[in-house]
Amino acid sequence: xxxxxxxxxxxxxxxxxxxxxxxxxxxxxxxxxxxxxxxxxxxxxxxxxxxxxxxxxxxxxxxxxxxxxxxxxxxxxxxxxxxxxxxxxxxxxxxxxxxxxxxxxxxxxxxxxxxxxxxxxxxxxxxxxxxxxxxxxxxxxxxxxxxxxxxxxxxxxxxxxxxxxxxxxxxxxxxxxxxxxxxxxxxxxxxxxxxxxxxxxxxxxxxxxxxxxxxxxxxxxxxxxxxxxxxxxxxxxxxxxxxxxxxxxxxxxxxxxx
Amino acid sequence: xxxxxxxxxxxxxxxxxxxxxxxxxxxxxxxxxxxxxxxxxxxxxxxxxxxxxxxxxxxxxxxxxxxxxxxxxxxxxxxxxxxxxxxxxxxxxxxxxxxxxxxxxxxxxxxxxxxxxxxxxxxxxxxxxxxxxxxxxxxxxxxxxxxxxxxxxxxxxxxxxxxxxxxxxxxxxxxxxxxxxxxxxxxxxxxxxxxxxxxxxxxxxxxxxxxxxxxxxxxxxxxxxxxxxxxxxxxxxxxxxxxxxxxxxxxxxxxxxx
Numbered sequence: 001x002x003x004x005x006x007x008x009x010x011x012x013x014x015x016x017x018x019x020x021x022x023x024x025x026x027x028x029x030x031x032x033x034x035x036x037x038x039x040x041x042x043x044x045x046x047x048x049x050x051x052x053x054x055x056x057x058x059x060x061x062x063x064x065x066x067x068x069x070x071x072x073x074x075x076x077x078x079x080x081x082x083x084x085x086x087x088x089x090x091x092x093x094x095x096x097x098x099x100x101x102x103x104x105x106x107x108x109x110x111x112x113x114x115x116x117x118x119x120x121x122x123x124x125x126x127x128x129x130x131x132x133x134x135x136x137x138x139x140x141x142x143x144x145x146x147x148x149x150x151x152x153x154x155x156x157x158x159x160x161x162x163x164x165x166x167x168x169x170x171x172x173x174x175x176x177x178x179x180x181x182x183x184x185x186x187x188x189x190x191x192x193x194x195x196x197x198x199x200x201x202x203x204x205x206x207x208x209x210x211x212x213x214x215x216x217x218x219x220x221x222x223x224x225x226x227x228x229x230x231x232x233x234x235x236x237x238x239x240x241x242x243x244x245x246x247x248x249x250x251x252x253x254x255x256x257x258x
Numbered sequence: 259x260x261x262x263x264x265x266x267x268x269x270x271x272x273x274x275x276x277x278x279x280x281x282x283x284x285x286x287x288x289x290x291x292x293x294x295x296x297x298x299x300x301x302x303x304x305x306x307x308x309x310x311x312x313x314x315x316x317x318x319x320x321x322x323x324x325x326x327x328x329x330x331x332x333x334x335x336x337x338x339x340x341x342x343x344x345x346x347x348x349x350x351x352x353x354x355x356x357x358x359x360x361x362x363x364x365x366x367x368x369x370x371x372x373x374x375x376x377x378x379x380x381x382x383x384x385x386x387x388x389x390x391x392x393x394x395x396x397x398x399x400x401x402x403x404x405x406x407x408x409x410x411x412x413x414x415x416x417x418x419x420x421x422x423x424x425x426x427x428x429x430x431x432x433x434x435x436x437x438x439x440x441x442x443x444x445x446x447x448x449x450x451x452x453x454x455x456x457x458x459x460x461x462x463x464x465x466x467x468x469x470x471x472x473x474x475x476x477x478x479x480x481x482x483x484x485x486x487x488x489x490x491x492x493x494x495x496x497x498x499x500x501x502x503x504x505x506x507x508x509x510x511x512x513x514x515x516x
Contacts, residue, residue: 123381128415131406135413147427148389155393157386157427164426165419169405 003256006038006192007248008185008218010203011053012045013150013226014245021060022225024246029062031249038192041069042185042201044144044178044208046116046159049098050074070188072143072178073099076114079141079177085111091130092116092143112139115166115174117159119151127165134170144178146208150227179205180212189218200239200255202248204228211236221251261514264296264450265506266443266476268461269311270303271408271484272503279318280483282504287320289507296450299327300443300459302402302436302466304374304417307356308332328446330401330436331357334372337399337435343369349388350374350401370397373424373432375417377409385423392428402436404466408485437463438470447476458497458513460506462486469494479509 009015015025032039041064045053050073054066073096080088080103088103089110090096096116097105113130134140145160163174178184189196196217203209204226213220214236222228222238223245242251267273273283290297299322303311308331312324331354338346338361346361347368348354354374355363371388392398403418421432436442447454454475461467462484471478472494480486480496481503500509 118382120382122385124376124378124415127380127419131415131419147429157382157389157423161385161389161423161427165415165423168422169415169419171405 002198004037004200004219004252005198006040006189006194006200007032007252008040008042008188008199008201008213009245010179010201010205010209010226011041011043011057013204013228014202014223015062016057016060017150017226018152019056019060021062022244022246024244026061028245028248029064032252033063035249035252037252038194039068040188040192042179042188043069043071044146044205046072046096046143046178047093047119048095051098052095068191070184070191071099072184073116075181075184075187076100076141076143076177077103079175080112080114085139087111089113089130089133089138090116091118091126093118093121108133109136110138112141113166114141114143115159115163116143117149118162122157122162127162127169130166131169134166134172140166140170140172140174142174142176144208145174145176146205148227155227155229179203179208180215182212182216185213185216185218189216200252202245206232206234206236206238210238214239219255221248260456262295262458262477262510263456264298264447264452264458265290265510266298266300266446266457266459266471267503268437268459268463268467269299269301269315271462271486272460272481273320274315274318275408275484276410277314277318279320280502280504282502284319286503286506287322290510291321293507293510295510296452297326298446298450300437300446301327301329302404302463304330304354304401304436305351305377306353309356310353326449328442328449329357330442331374333439333442333445334358334399334401334435335361337433338370338372343397345369347371347388347391347396348374349376349384351376351379366391367394368396370399371424372399372401373417373421374401375407376420380415380420385420385427388424389427392424392430398424398428398430398432400432400434402466403432403434404463406485413485413487437461437466438473440470440474443471443474443476447474458510460503464490464492464494464496468496472497477513479506 201213210220459471
């Protein structure tokens with residue numbers, strides 16, 4: 001592993017929580033940019049379209065460019081367009097339809113079911129509707145498969161468990177689009193114009209962020225903010241652990257000198 | 259395999275559908291009994307307590323004895339009692355509480371989460387409540403893990419997908435109590451006083467009924483009623499397939515002469 005020349009940043013739980021930046025996050029992003037590092041933003045968020053995420057971050061005070069944002073909805077659109085799909089059942093928050101503007105969003109005779117995080121709207125009826133389409137031969141795309149997430153002060157079920165429910169019901173395996181999909185990391189790394197071993201991923205999700213990055217040859221830095229939970233056991237070891245994004249510039253200096 | 263001396267009968271989809279007996283079912287049960295076969299009723303139903311199931315079948319005209327009914331709720335009670343558990347979170351239809359009358363049914367500090375089929379009441383909030391208890395170290399018991407079932411004329415999601423959701427969220431494996439659990443079949447076979455190779459299981463669920471029986475050394479007869487769906491592929495081959503329970507007496511005569 002050589003010097004760090006690019007950084008992939010997770011958003012919620014790393015740069016901000018809810019509507020507030022994590023302490024020191026705005027300054028840290030500026031410092032990284034001033035140090036000449038390439039930055040890309042790699043989120044698994046499925047509740048808002050890309051333009052809304054960027055606008056919200058700009059309102060918080062982050063200097064960011066929409067072209068540097070990679071979301072699973074954008075990646076899913078590309079995958080489906082490349083395979084000639086145009087009729088979708090979007091089991092995701094209504095706002096996300098903006099990222100699928102060039103598809104027919106319908107609820108019958110679809111080519112694919114695309115699942116995002118419906119949160120409180122996950123119930124038997126919606127899942128059963130998707131199940132009927134899978135029985136009819138539709139493909140299943142999961143924007144991600146995160147097990148749990150933090151909302152406000154509580155850790156709770158994320159999209160992943162509901163993807164697992166449909167996989168089990170229909171006896172199929174979802175195509176997971178966002179992190180930890182190697183293709184998703186590869187797109188962002190290619191956009192940086194770097195090799196994976198010159199890139200860091202910074203995230204709060206040990207599986208999607210850290211495990212996913214490492215399987216793609218990217219070093220993974222775990223922050224202790226967001227959904228980080230010291231009590232959960234797993235078999236993934238981050239390349240570094242920091243209290244928050246505010247410590248990232250120092251951490252990179254240390255990793256680059258190893 | 260020798261002569262058939264006992265029969266395990268699934269209920270919904272085999273003997274009745276909704277509130278009506280399947281054509282020929284009452285007569286078939288009488289014929290089996292008149293032929294000296296031992297009968298036991300082995301259901302994965304989790305929506306009603308045992309006494310209600312039996313009362314409903316008697317009202318339909320079946321001559322049945324409550325002592326011959328084996329349900330996952332009864333089996334779960336036994337398993338939990340044997341391991342000293344007394345505080346439960348019952349994520350199941352309210353009526354089922356009757357089968358857990360000797361437990362404390364609470365929603366915090368529980369030893370175990372017991373999942374039954376909540377059907378339309380499966381939503382994020384209930385599943386998340388159970389998830390918090392699993393994070394706190396509670397055991398997860400699934401009364402069964404059937405993928406789908408038939409309600410009225412429609413095939414739809416059963417309990418299994420929601421068990422899979424919680425297993426994935428919490429990174430645990432549920433103890434599946436009902437069919438296809440070998441322990442569940444073994445209890446009913448022991449109650450008949452027979453060896454498995456003298457017993458048939460008759461069901462409409464290829465996995466829970468037929469696959470489960472065969473893994474316990476019991477022959478499995480598939481009926482084409484209930485949730486039977488010729489379009490679904492799987493790798494289980496029933497020992498016999500009949501249009502309905504009405505054909506069972508002839509089928510047994512044939513199997514016994516093999």
